[in-house]
Amino acid sequence: MKKDIKITPVEGVYVAAVLEYNKDxxxxxxxxxxxxxxxxxxxxxxxxxxxxxxxxxxxxxRHNLKLLPAKSYAKVELLQPDLFEINNEFSVSFxxxxxxxxxxxxxxxxxxxEANRKELPIMKEKGIxxx
Numbered sequence: 001m002k003k004d005i006k007i008t009p010v011e012g013v014y015v016a017a018v019l020e021y022n023k024d025x026x027x028x029x030x031x032x033x034x035x036x037x038x039x040x041x042x043x044x045x046x047x048x049x050x051x052x053x054x055x056x057x058x059x060x061x062r063h064n065l066k067l068l069p070a071k072s073y074a075k076v077e078l079l080q081p082d083l084f085e086i087n088n089e090f091s092v093s094f095x096x097x098x099x100x101x102x103x104x105x106x107x108x109x110x111x112x113x114e115a116n117r118k119e120l121p122i123m124k125e126k127g128i129x130x131x
Contacts (some may be wrong), residue, residue, distance in 0.1 A: 041069045107130050
């Protein structure tokens with residue numbers, strides 16, 4: 001039954017947007033990262049991303065990381081600036097010592113803005129944490 005399902009909250013795992021200089025194109029790009037602040041690795045990390053606003057829906061992207069070590073981070077994808085006008089959701093599922101965990105992270109529309117950057121866990125960069 002539903003009452004028997006134990007849902008473990010995700011702690012110490014984040015999704016962040018980071019503004020970085022792209023040497024090849026000589027411009028700033030927003031890249032999305034998954035951050036593991038925990039003292040244990042997370043495995044078989046599946047990230048599904050999509051953008052949406054009303055009837056407007058983007059293509060769904062799927063990414064897989066076999067292992068994200070403790071206290072580390074990995075780049076997931078580039079976000080094009082025209083996507084900032086819609087909601088961007090990153091659905092993250094993984095295995096850890098706590099079992100199978102899942103969380104939907106959301107960048108609400110217009111939240112990805114240089115003025116909203118703050119210090120990020122683990123990374124020595126400023127960026128925006130998804131909700």
